[in-house]
Amino acid sequence: MVEPVVLPHTLHGTGPHGVLALHGWFGDRTSYAPLLAHADGGRFTFAAQDQRGYGDAQGVEGEYTTAEVAADALALADHLGWETFSVVGHSMGGKAAQNLLALAPERVRAMVGISPVPASGAGFDPDAWDLFRAAVHDPAARRAIINLTTGDRLSAVWLESMVAKSLACSTAPAFAAYLEDWAGLDFHRTVTGSPVPALAVAGAHDPALSADVMRATWLEWFPNARLHVIQDAGHYAMDETPLPLLAVVEDFLASTGTAA
Template sequence: MSTGPRVVGTGPNRVLAFHGWFGSSAGWGHFPEYVDQEQFSYAFLDCRGYGRRKDVTGEYTMEEISADALAAADALGWDTFHLLGHSMGAFAMQHLLVAAPERVQKLYSLSGVPATGGQLDDQVLGMFSAAPQSLEARIGLTHFATGSRLPDSFAARIATESQANSTVEAFAGHLLPWARGTDISEQVRGLKHPVKALVGEYDPALTEEVSRATWLEFFPDCEIGTIPNTGHYAMYEAPAWLAASVEEFFLRRV
């Protein structure tokens, strides 16, 4: 199997897609099926220890994800591109923005960890810390992140895919870098790249209020909003809607 990104589409509008802590290049639900493959090319990336790169070890930092993403773009021959980041992946994509702002066109954050990092308190961090070794903990966190309103089969799917597509070492290793990672808000503050930051209506942690205090505060050309009838996993909960939203934003004239 290739260790490169999963590329979907052959269009001129290029997108680097960063998965979340529970995700992988295969962890985007039905979203890839609804993208416009004639207008867009999506490179769905894998962090080290995830998906196609499950056998690749590393330091498991946001800086490493950023550097690997730039290397993947170079290998694809992409000089400039849009960024799409889910959850942890949105924090990682902001590290890439800091490292290579001249290569980034627009950013779309989906239930994204802001530039401050997750800033999880001890109690919440304890809940997350059980997840690398426990499928039940992953299921519980998935229910929590989607507002405890979806069937057990949904949470089990997200959790099982997560366990199958990442090593315990990589999953555990990536936790603190996003949950209590270094605040880079002063490094992104004032950058003029267009940003869209959406959250799910039923996501209890990454809310529109959080977006207003972070994304909207840091980026002068930013729009925020809420995706109706979704929690933390809009690519599974509302994939067609998400594809339309992402592509409308990336195609919109500045």
């Protein structure tokens, strides 16, 4: 693994409970903007970072793995002086959050996965692999994935905006390499049994990372795990239902305490 670095990041709040926020495959750190706009900065300090090859870190080369994301996130926590912290991860970022738990279990206070990819990978069949690999260079494949994972129910304008953002905010080599890691790599045995308080948030309209998937993974692996299903969301709850999502996340984090 290359040497961890402190990547471009956005801070919100000055609260005593530090929270690292890790974005998904189609986003960058601005994916958390709908949440951070209304987050409780008195209780929490949120740090949303770009990953190598994404956002303002598009020029930062690396291996483009979720383990590398976790190591860079730990470097950010060290930079911020956080001895302990919580971590929130969306989709691919949810798998990176589990990597972070494996890397520094004594430092992770709580973990939240928003439609998180399990540490065991995505379990793709050959057709799914073909579609997701095509998305590296084909905008139509990206649109099809976003539409599928939000239940074929959202506007064409929104779908096109998500595709355009994903093309603008990531490099093709990073996008391709992260896919092979988050979809294919299985390290769940290294985190199974962790007592960390863990919240899995699933969108009712997401057929890929559904509540049933969370029950078969997070709720089986983590003895202190909870599941919350957002009925009006698919895979992108941060865009679809930001305020209900924020309430669920902050209430869960607050239940673990706010002392530094």
